[in-house]
Amino acid sequence: MNFTQRECVILTHDTQTLYQHGTLALLVPGLLAGTQTVGELMHHGDTGIGTLTGLNGELIMRAGHVYQVNADGAVREVDADERVPFANVHFQDDHQVATLTGLDYAALCxxxxxxxxxxxxxxxxxxxxxxxxxxxxxxRGRTTPPFATLAATAATQSIFNAEHVEGTLSGYYSPALYGGATSPGFHLHFLSADRQFGGHVLDAQVGNATLFIQEFSDFQLHLPTTDASFRQEQFDTAQVLRDINQAEH
Amino acid sequence: MNFTQRECVILTHDTQTLYQHGTLALLVPGLLAGTQTVGELMHHGDTGIGTLTGLNGELIMRAGHVYQVNADGAVREVDADERVPFANVHFQDDHQVATLTGLDYAALCxxxxxxxxxxxxxxxxxxxxxxxxxxxxxxRGRTTPPFATLAATAATQSIFNAEHVEGTLSGYYSPALYGGATSPGFHLHFLSADRQFGGHVLDAQVGNATLFIQEFSDFQLHLPTTDASFRQEQFDTAQVLRDINQAEH
Known part of the structure; x- marks a missing residue:
């Protein structure tokens, strides 16, 4: 049997695939050049999370819009020609699975x-x-080289708190097996309904909220294969996992 | 800026993506049910390597044909309705990079x-x-449940030797960072030009051969998300990596 029959496919948006630009490991030694434009990234999804060149702030993508929360706590919309070293997106097609009330962050997870x-x-x-x-x-990442390591950048992060806030907590769960490519476990960002508050979630106390889940059959890892620094880096896998756990959880 | 503009894409075959059905970790505890047909798999490539239900033999895909080398050393063509627990395929678009002469396997790698x-x-x-x-x-895998673990199956493997043989050694290199999803490093199979000899390569001495390489920007991991055994398994990531290194190298 021969399976070479060539065929063309009309693609509607693939809602089964979680797309990732970059591998989390490259953040560890500070390979933070933006290697994909936001415009290119958003061809692969309308929803997601990420960061800009230099690990500059926290991105939240929603309904095709891209928001950055910077280290001053300000929220702004990001342009198509800005660039990401690392981001995840997908086309939203999730399903309501529960209403959650009065949970701390551990109980939520x-x-x-x-x-x-x-x-x-x-x-x-x-x-x-x-x-x-x-x-x-x-x-608070540098927006131009030389970039700092993940640990050094994380050490200068800003922390924000909001009480009695309406908004959306969104992001991804990745199995432990793929740590290094991803931040294993939950990686969640927040954006308030009024778009005045957000960032990478460190803690949350749920008041009353509706949970939507979208399972993926496919994880598409897109690497910056033409980036000379990425090609040359000697990754220490064990060190990568330690630094990711330190900085992302 | 809003990036939601919907568009349809006419797909020609994507030669930038390495497609994988299954994750190598599921072989370790013996989750060896065939969860994708060979026909479905070959929509994602015309070239590759893999195994059949139960870890039954070694597959080599070439120009849209799928060959199995079984534990008796016999080579046959595989049908579209046979199934794989694990396989990698891509659409071949490689480039000649070198002519290699008189190398042992370590020097070849x-x-x-x-x-x-x-x-x-x-x-x-x-x-x-x-x-x-x-x-x-x-x-030599069982073709029906209950399936054995990777270590137990590998312990009953057959080993074959050929001298002065013409053929093709083909497969993949995966970075160490993705061990667990993949067998890190080189994972190569062989098929002789007369299709009488092949299998998973343990050792080779190159006479005179031409090397072709195809780099991928994307690694697409397709998981058997509807398989109950896969969903329920508690993987021990460290044990997975130890067993993969033992069985695949």
């Missing part, structure tokens, strides 16, 4: 994991509602 | 690595020519 019922697949999390408390951070 | 010049990206290897010696193995 437990409830999400229980609702999905497997630790072995990638999925998107979206939690929309009111939060009694949300604590976020935003990193 | 060093020469390939030097020709590519980076350890950080996925690429396909194809080496076509004469070999003074090739040693292969083929695993």
């Amino acid at each position: 437990d409830q999400i994991a229980a609702a999905v019922g497997t630790q072995n697949i990638f999925y998107a999390v979206r939690l929309v509602g009111t939060f009694a408390h949300v604590q976020t951070r935003a990193v | 060093d020469q390939i690595a030097a020709a590519v010049g980076t350890q950080n990206i996925f690429y396909a290897v194809r080496l076509v020519g004469t070999f003074a010696h090739v040693q292969t193995r083929a695993v």
